[in-house]
Amino acid sequence: MNQTMSTDLYQINMMYAYYKRGMANTRVVFDMFFRKPPCGNGYALFAGLEQALHFIENIKFTEEDLDYFRSLYPYEEAFLERLANMTFTGNVAAVREGTVVFADEPLVRVEAPVMEAQLIETALLAMINHQTLIATKAARIVRAAGDDPVLEFGLRRAQGTEAAYYGARAAYIGGIAATSNVMAGRDFGIPVKGTHAHSFVQLFEDEKEAFITYNAAFPDETTLLVDTYDVLGVGVPHAIEVGLELKKQGKKLVGIRIDSGDLAYLSKEARKQLDAAGLTDVAIVASSDLDEMLIRDLKTQGARVDVWAVGTNLIVSNGCPALGGVYKLAAVQENGEWTPRLKISENPAKITTPGYKRLVRFYDEQSGQALGDLVTFAEEEIPGDTITLFDPLFPHKRKTIRGYRMEELLVPVIENGRRIGNPVSLEDSRAHACEQLSHFSDEVKRLINPHGYHVDLSQKLWDSKQELLHRSRL
Ligand SMILES: Nc1ncnc2c1ncn2[C@@H]1O[C@H](COP(=O)(O)OP(=O)(O)OP(=O)(O)O)[C@@H](O)[C@H]1O
Ligand SMILES: O=P(O)(O)OC[C@H]1O[C@H](OP(=O)(O)OP(=O)(O)O)[C@H](O)[C@@H]1O
Numbered sequence: 182m183n184q185t186m187s188t189d190l191y192q193i194n195m196m197y198a199y200y201k202r203g204m205a206n207t208r209v210v211f212d213m214f215f216r217k218p219p220c221g222n223g224y225a226l227f228a229g230l231e232q233a234l235h236f237i238e239n240i241k242f243t244e245e246d247l248d249y250f251r252s253l254y255p256y257e258e259a260f261l262e263r264l265a266n267m268t269f270t271g272n273v274a275a276v277r278e279g280t281v282v283f284a285d286e287p288l289v290r291v292e293a294p295v296m297e298a299q300l301i302e303t304a305l306l307a308m309i310n311h312q313t314l315i316a317t318k319a320a321r322i323v324r325a326a327g328d329d330p331v332l333e334f335g336l337r338r339a340q341g342t343e344a345a346y347y348g349a350r351a352a353y354i355g356g357i358a359a360t361s362n363v364m365a366g367r368d369f370g371i372p373v374k375g376t377h378a379h380s381f382v383q384l385f386e387d388e389k390e391a392f393i394t395y396n397a398a399f400p401d402e403t404t405l406l407v408d409t410y411d412v413l414g415v416g417v418p419h420a421i422e423v424g425l426e427l428k429k430q431g432k433k434l435v436g437i438r439i440d441s442g443d444l445a446y447l448s449k450e451a452r453k454q455l456d457a458a459g460l461t462d463v464a465i466v467a468s469s470d471l472d473e474m475l476i477r478d479l480k481t482q483g484a485r486v487d488v489w490a491v492g493t494n495l496i497v498s499n500g501c502p503a504l505g506g507v508y509k510l511a512a513v514q515e516n517g518e519w520t521p522r523l524k525i526s527e528n529p530a531k532i533t534t535p536g537y538k539r540l541v542r543f544y545d546e547q548s549g550q551a552l553g554d555l556v557t558f559a560e561e562e563i564p565g566d567t568i569t570l571f572d573p574l575f576p577h578k579r580k581t582i583r584g585y586r587m588e589e590l591l592v593p594v595i596e597n598g599r600r601i602g603n604p605v606s607l608e609d610s611r612a613h614a615c616e617q618l619s620h621f622s623d624e625v626k627r628l629i630n631p632h633g634y635h636v637d638l639s640q641k642l643w644d645s646k647q648e649l650l651h652r653s654r655l
């Protein structure tokens with residue numbers, strides 16, 4: 182779908198004012214970043230870039246769009262004509278999908294004529310804020326589940342089918358093993374999995390007949406929902422009967438699903454019953470309003486769950502319904518030079534970092550551990566083996582690091598309006614997320630009160646920011 186009209190009216194109005202002032206071609210740099218990771222997490226998993234780049238590459242106003250603008254305001258016809266011919270001609274650099282990212286670092290850098298940079302703001306933020314949020318929530322849930330697979334079951338509870346569709350994509354980057362969402366499976370290549378509903382059991386005279394019927398249709402991949410009537414009294418015993426019959430035929434019951442009640446108690450007792458019947462390899466799937474905290478708690482209770490199915494709380498990111506990613510002007514080109522621009526706020530943490538910037542990450546060469554991120558001006562040289570980093574809010578807090586490997590995080594993805602290289606596959610982004618997470622300590626990744634990770638500014642950038650701050654007070 183063409184998303185060009187997915188913008189706020191104020192973007193069009195600012196574009197018009199720039200146009201009238203003869204500033205439409207002024208080149209600017211905007212940075213996309215967030216100020217706080219979602220869900221009290223220490224980091225976010227960057228996602229949604231593929232959709233954002235696709236949107237940018239396909240900017241196109243239609244005749245109907247222009248008619249709509251005419252109905253809103255007497256914009257000059259020459260402006261509307263300009264919109265009609267508008268495409269994105271600028272440059273975009275971004276962090277790779279699946280990268281572990283932190284507050285206050287530039288994740289997308291857009292350099293373009295101001296009309297174009299302004300037009301793409303809203304949809305770019307919407308796409309990246311949404312998917313980064315869900316990928317991060319998924320990563321939390323997957324972390325709580327440890328080595329157990331997590332299934333995404335949220336389609337019916339998402340804020341609309343589009344949120345479910347892209348949410349499933351983001352959740353896959355965040356590490357879920359499969360989704361129930363067939364369209365997301367078809368389009369993104371995410372493995373799809375499913376069991377059956379209570380209605381399937383209710384439709385038959387007795388539960389066992391329902392189980393046999395389902396198994397007859399899916400002899401090699403049956404997971405039976407055992408909580409329609411009485412989990413331990415009839416559900417598990419009926420599933421065991423089916424499992425034993427399959428065993429006789431050299432086949433296997435894949436699993437049972439428990440969707441209500443005390444999941445710790447029921448899973449332990451169900452495990453005992455299955456094991457006693459010799460069905461030690463039948464997996465137990467749990468679902469029922471789960472989230473990362475409940476999964477963690479159920480594990481400490483010794484729940485014997487092998488697979489966690491999570492719907493609502495994952496797909497709506499319950500408890501943290503939005504990521505506050507922003508898009509701020511960082512520099513303006515004046516006489517061929519980039520002039521840094523600053524946005525002041527009463528809250529020091531909200532003061533933006535001006536300039537045309539670069540973002541690098543240092544890893545310990547030996548252990549591979551991520552040591553810190555550094556934001557510098559784009560043209561700055563970074564020493565290859567020793568560097569002193571300092572906290573931008575508390576500059577006396579310093580740390581010298583040595584023997585590192587450096588990674589450029591912000592890499593060009595669109596040049597002069599054209600995509601560079603091939604789109605990265607979802608599978609690669611998911612693998613990248615997994616690899617990225619392995620470089621961060623358990624303290625940074627813990628679910629509650631995570632350890633802070635260093636995101637520092639170069640001396641030059643920090644000095645420039647201070648100077649601009651002082652000047653702005655005059
Ligand atoms: N052992 C447990 N410890 C903590 N929370 C649990 C445990 N077992 C289940 N829960 C959670 O408690 C909640 C149970 O909710 P509730 O009693 O409303 O519904 P239910 O048992 O799933 O039944 P129904 O689906 O029929 O409403 C769910 O969020 C579930 O994940
Ligand atoms: O609890 P969630 O994490 O949101 O996971 C999805 C839920 O959706 C289904 O219930 P629903 O009552 O809609 O249908 P059912 O008849 O299949 O149980 C499923 O059984 C889960 O309980």
Ligand SMILES: O=C(O)c1cccnc1
Pocket residue numbers: 334335361374375376377378492
């Ligand atoms: O396959 C399932 O069991 C399933 C899928 C979506 C929602 N609830 C359950």
